[in-house]
Amino acid sequence: xAKNVTLKDVARHAEVSYQTVSKVIRGQMQVTPEVRARIDxxxxxxxxxxxxxxxxxxxxxxxxxxxxxxxxRQNQISPIxxxxxxxxxxxxxxxxYHILLFPQRPNKDLYSTYAALVETRRVDGFILSSIEYDxxxxxxxxxxxxxxxxxxxxxxxxxxxxxxxxxxxxIAEAVxxxxxxxxxxxxxxxxxxxxxxxxxxxxGYWDAMAGANLPVDAAxxxxxxxxxxxxxxxxxxxxxxxxxxxxxxIVTLLDIIAVGxxxxxxxxxxxxxxxxxxxxxxxxxxxxxxxxGVTTLRQPVWEVGQxxxxxxxxxxxxxxxAHQHVLxxxxxxxxxxxQREALAQPNQ
Amino acid sequence: xAKNVTLKDVARHAEVSYQTVSKVIRGQMQVTPEVRARIDxxxxxxxxxxxxxxxxxxxxxxxxxxxxxxxxRQNQISPIxxxxxxxxxxxxxxxxYHILLFPQRPNKDLYSTYAALVETRRVDGFILSSIEYDxxxxxxxxxxxxxxxxxxxxxxxxxxxxxxxxxxxxIAEAVxxxxxxxxxxxxxxxxxxxxxxxxxxxxGYWDAMAGANLPVDAAxxxxxxxxxxxxxxxxxxxxxxxxxxxxxxIVTLLDIIAVGxxxxxxxxxxxxxxxxxxxxxxxxxxxxxxxxGVTTLRQPVWEVGQxxxxxxxxxxxxxxxAHQHVLxxxxxxxxxxxQREALAQPNQ
DNA sequence: GCAAGTTAAGCGAACGTTCGCCTAATTATA
DNA sequence: TATAATTAGGCGAACGTTCGCTTAACTTGC
Numbered sequence: 001x002a003k004n005v006t007l008k009d010v011a012r013h014a015e016v017s018y019q020t021v022s023k024v025i026r027g028q029m030q031v032t033p034e035v036r037a038r039i040d041x042x043x044x045x046x047x048x049x050x051x052x053x054x055x056x057x058x059x060x061x062x063x064x065x066x067x068x069x070x071x072x073r074q075n076q077i078s079p080i081x082x083x084x085x086x087x088x089x090x091x092x093x094x095x096x097y098h099i100l101l102f103p104q105r106p107n108k109d110l111y112s113t114y115a116a117l118v119e120t121r122r123v124d125g126f127i128l129s130s131i132e133y134d135x136x137x138x139x140x141x142x143x144x145x146x147x148x149x150x151x152x153x154x155x156x157x158x159x160x161x162x163x164x165x166x167x168x169x170x171i172a173e174a175v176x177x178x179x180x181x182x183x184x185x186x187x188x189x190x191x192x193x194x195x196x197x198x199x200x201x202x203x204g205y206w207d208a209m210a211g212a213n214l215p216v217d218a219a220x221x222x223x224x225x226x227x228x229x230x231x232x233x234x235x236x237x238x239x240x241x242x243x244x245x246x247x248x249x250i251v252t253l254l255d256i257i258a259v260g261x262x263x264x265x266x267x268x269x270x271x272x273x274x275x276x277x278x279x280x281x282x283x284x285x286x287x288x289x290x291x292x293g294v295t296t297l298r299q300p301v302w303e304v305g306q307x308x309x310x311x312x313x314x315x316x317x318x319x320x321x322a323h324q325h326v327l328x329x330x331x332x333x334x335x336x337x338x339q340r341e342a343l344a345q346p347n348q
Numbered sequence: 349x350a351k352n353v354t355l356k357d358v359a360r361h362a363e364v365s366y367q368t369v370s371k372v373i374r375g376q377m378q379v380t381p382e383v384r385a386r387i388d389x390x391x392x393x394x395x396x397x398x399x400x401x402x403x404x405x406x407x408x409x410x411x412x413x414x415x416x417x418x419x420x421r422q423n424q425i426s427p428i429x430x431x432x433x434x435x436x437x438x439x440x441x442x443x444x445y446h447i448l449l450f451p452q453r454p455n456k457d458l459y460s461t462y463a464a465l466v467e468t469r470r471v472d473g474f475i476l477s478s479i480e481y482d483x484x485x486x487x488x489x490x491x492x493x494x495x496x497x498x499x500x501x502x503x504x505x506x507x508x509x510x511x512x513x514x515x516x517x518x519i520a521e522a523v524x525x526x527x528x529x530x531x532x533x534x535x536x537x538x539x540x541x542x543x544x545x546x547x548x549x550x551x552g553y554w555d556a557m558a559g560a561n562l563p564v565d566a567a568x569x570x571x572x573x574x575x576x577x578x579x580x581x582x583x584x585x586x587x588x589x590x591x592x593x594x595x596x597x598i599v600t601l602l603d604i605i606a607v608g609x610x611x612x613x614x615x616x617x618x619x620x621x622x623x624x625x626x627x628x629x630x631x632x633x634x635x636x637x638x639x640x641g642v643t644t645l646r647q648p649v650w651e652v653g654q655x656x657x658x659x660x661x662x663x664x665x666x667x668x669x670a671h672q673h674v675l676x677x678x679x680x681x682x683x684x685x686x687q688r689e690a691l692a693q694p695n696q
Numbered sequence: 697g698c699a700a701g702t703t704a705a706g707c708g709a710a711c712g713t714t715c716g717c718c719t720a721a722t723t724a725t726a
Numbered sequence: 727t728a729t730a731a732t733t734a735g736g737c738g739a740a741c742g743t744t745c746g747c748t749t750a751a752c753t754t755g756c
Contacts, residue, residue: 004408004469006712017736022714031734049467053404054712057741060352062401064448069434082430086417090451098470099449100412103438119397121352122446229637256634286604286634289577354742365706370744379704402742405711 005046013042025050056121064100065092065312066114066123070130080282080301081129084151087305088127095313099127111140118146125312127151131162133196147315149308153325154196161315163307163326167197167281170297170330171204171251172211174279177295177332178249179212181340183277187220187247189234189257198223201253201281220247231260239268239276248276249338255280255287258294262337277338281330293335300328353394361390373398404469412448413440413660414462414471418478426602426630428649429477432499435653436475443661447475459488466494473660475499479510481544495663497656501673502544509663511655511674515545515629518645518678519552519599520559522627525643525680526597527560529688531625535568535595537582537605546571549601549629565593579608587616587624596624597686603628603635606642610685625686629678641683648676 011018016035023029024039031039042048056062067088069081089099100123104113114137117123124147128137131152141148141160150162171188178186188205191198202221209216219241222234231252238247252258258280262272270276273292280287283298307326314321359366364383371377372387379387390396404410415436417429437447448471452461462485465471472495476485479500489496489508498510519536526534536553539546550569557564567589570582579600586595600606606628610620618624621640628635631646655674662669 004712008712018712019714019737020735022712023735026714028714029735035734047467049464051405051712052468052470053401053410054741055714056401057399057405057711057743058713058715060741085449086451089417089449090453093451101433101437101447101449103434103441105438116397119395120400122400227634227637260637286575289575289608352742356742366742367707367744368705370742371705374744376744377704383704399742402711403744405713405741406743406745408711 004051005048006051007048009046010039010042010048013046014038060121061124061316062122063097064123065097065309066102066117066126067099067129068102068104068113070104079284079286080299083301084129084305087302088309091306091309092313095309097124097309097313110136111143114140114144114146118144124316125149127308127312128160131196133194147312149312149315151304151308152197158325161311161321161324163304163311163328165299165304166327166329167201167253168204168207169327170281170332171201171253172208173204173329173332174251174295174297175205175208176212177334178251178277178279178338179208179214181249181277181338183249184214185217185220185245185247186214186249186251187222187238188251189231189253189261190221190223191253192223192225198253205251217245219245227254227256228260228263231257231262232264233260235261235264236268239264239270249278250276251279253281255282255284255294255296258296258337259287259290262290262292262294273336273339277340279338283333292337295335295338296333297330298333299330303328352399353396354399355396357394358387358390358396361394362386408469409472409664410470411445412471413445413657414450414465414474415447415477416450416452416461418452427632427634428630428647431649432477432653435650436657439654439657440661443657445472445657445661458484459491462488462492462494466492472664473497475656475660476508479544481542495660497660497663499652499656500545506673509659509669509672511652511659511676513647513649513652514675514677515549515601516552516555517675518629518647518680519549519601520556521552521677521680522599522643522645523553523556524560525682526599526625526627526686527556527562529597529625529686531597532562533565533568533593533595534562534597534599535570535586536599537579537601537609538569538571539601540571540573546601553599567593568595575602575604576608576611579605579610580612581608583609583612584616587612587618597626598624599627601629603630603632603642603644606644606685607635607638610638610640610642621684621687625688627686631681640685643683643686644681645678646681647678651676 007018007021011021014021016039020029021039024031024036069085092099102117104110126141126146126148128148129151131150131154133154135154138154138160148160150160153162153164175186186209188202190202193199224230224234235250238250250261252261258278261278265272265276272278278294280294280296283296287294311321355366355369359369362369364387368377369387372379372384417433440447450461450465452458474489474494474496476496477499479498479502481502483502486502486508496508498508499512501510501512523534534557536550538550541547572578572582583598586598598609600609606626609626613620613624620626626642628642628644631644635642659669
């Protein structure tokens with residue numbers, strides 16, 4: 001690697017003081033066009049680049065944002081967090097920041113993991129994802145008094161700024177879509193009560209059912225965990241209900257679960273869409289090949305990443321946040337799995 | 349955030365010079381037990397932590413490793429790279445390093461993306477993943493003369509150090525397993541010739557077939573891209589061959605593709621395992637629920653991550669590498685999809 | 697009992713920036 | 727023409743470390 005080119009080298013070459021070079025580069029100083037030209041020439045003759053460690057030391061800011069990435073317990077294979085990460089990385093670079101990845105060891109005290117990063121001044125702030133009820137990271141961030149923005153929330157009135165997907169509104173929209181398709185007996189495969197995301201989405205179901213004055217049979221609301229297998233088992237259970245209580249539509253919280261449901265429906269000799277409607281969540285690329293296509297809710301993950309970074313960087317610059325809490329609605333994508341007349345074959 | 353606690357603060361508190369504190373902390377100096385105790389007491393009375401920017405500046409090393417993460421074109425939803433990333437992050441921390449994420453913009457010149465990081469001294473080295481033929485990053489790294497280690501290789505004799513999975517050995521082992529199960533007509537769903545990984549794995553197929561003196565019908569080697577749909581279509585094509593040319597086993601390069609193959613087999617009224625054996629690759633969690641279980645090759649991704657970081661950090665310390673190129677064999681996991689006598693479940 | 701080696705600790709300098717204050721020259725104002 | 731205001735640029739200091747050299751005191755060997 002070549003020797004470091006510093007401000008002093010540039011200054012010598014341009015025959016000015018090095019502090020002047022610094023100021024001119026950052027537009028903090030007016031110089032005569034002639035001097036300006038000499039400096040510019042020197043910079044690219046020598047290939048000068050400011051040293052980021054020196055900048056960090058002087059500015060007391062690392063321009064690094066800490067992010068630790070633990071997979072959701074609920075939906076293991078969701079590509080959501082990958083997209084989120086990618087989106088953050090791009091947005092951060094636009095603003096002169098980078099993402100620093102760090103591990104959260106199960107055996108090591110979580111507080112010291114975060115404290116180490118803050119106290120050594122390695123990072124300027126944190127991004128947290130997959131927030132759940134009583135998330136242990138929240139009090140830690142609070143205690144460290146370090147800027148942080150979350151993807152997800154543990155309650156409506158969280159002290160930390162967050163961006164989240166409005167799962168409640170999303171599921172409500174899906175249910176209203178099913179109602180518009182003529183369904184009345186609509187079931188939902190929810191997640192355990194410990195899941196904040198799951199509870200939130202389930203509320204959307206209640207909202208829409210109540211909004212349409214539709215009664216809800218207790219058997220229609222199932223809570224469970226897992227992926228396709230959960231969908232298969234739970235759907236089989238629903239389809240075994242007496243005919244007048246059997247749901248004609250099943251809402252799920254994950255595309256993969258919807259796939260399991262669709263298999264169960266097919267195994268009962270029924271047709272997805274025509275006989276029983278199904279909806280998923282996430283618009284996962286992995287299920288795009290499935291036929292019939294799965295009606296789903298696409299999360300605007302890219303936008304979440306951008307917003308989270310914008311907010312965090314704003315915080316670091318001392319700007320007051322325009323919105324402390326942002327909720328983004330998912331987008332309903334209607335495919336064949338929830339449409340009665342699509343692919344309808346004239347059948348008996 | 350609290351005021352910075354520096355070496356000088358500790359020194360004042362312990363009544364020694366600050367340089368002494370620095371040396372004692374790093375074990376570069378012997379002091380009397382009494383002084384040692386005073387320093388230790390001062391450190392945790394004040395909560396001293398060395399400032400990483402100052403260290404970086406002085407040591408001319410950021411202790412940051414650059415990693416840019418672009419999804420494989422071939423297998424979009426493989427969780428391999430996620431595991432790899434996670435493994436790197438942990439291993440790096442053990443060695444006092446962190447991973448810095450940066451974007452590779454399609455519109456921006458790749459060289460300047462890397463050069464900027466190196467010339468500003470933001471990173472000490474790079475990790476590259478998903479190397480393909482004529483990878484544009486290789487000459488860039490070479491030109492920048494920056495330490496780097498790759499996950500994957502573009503050719504046997506690459507100039508950069510790499511760690512890779514021995515896909516050739518893996519597929520060969522899978523094919524030998526099928527042969528041991530009594531199969532003779534074995535087909536493979538390969539990837540386009542532009543895929544280095546695919547070509548490598550296909551070679552394993554040839555190795556094993558030749559090693560067992562089994563003839564290969566040209567129709568058995570299919571090249572294509574895609575996920576489950578590719579498997580479905582290609583398998584249907586294979587199963588439509590005349591009876592004496594029809595393969596009794598189909599090797600695929602991805603679990604998801606194997607799933608498509610299994611659907612095709614079932615759709616033909618045949619039974620996976622008993623009638624046609626199938627193998628996948630990656631041991632993806634997403635297909636664990638599939639019945640019958642998919643025989644697959646598990647990549648030792650965790651080990652790859654550890655090795656890559658070990659090697660890169662070694663390079664940065666100026667240590668000569670024990671092995672410039674490391675090849676790790678995947679592990680064959682035999683499940684029902686490749687066993688004739690395994691309990692048959694009427695599913696899919 | 698004296699030169700030579702060992703040990704404990706201090707001190708100056710450097711890593712490459714940015715910031716605030718200062719100075720000299722030029723221009724505008726009275 | 728004298729004075730105030732503006733402009734172009736310089737200079738010292740600081741951010742918090744680590745490194746190498748020096749010094750003073752204390753052992754050791756003969």
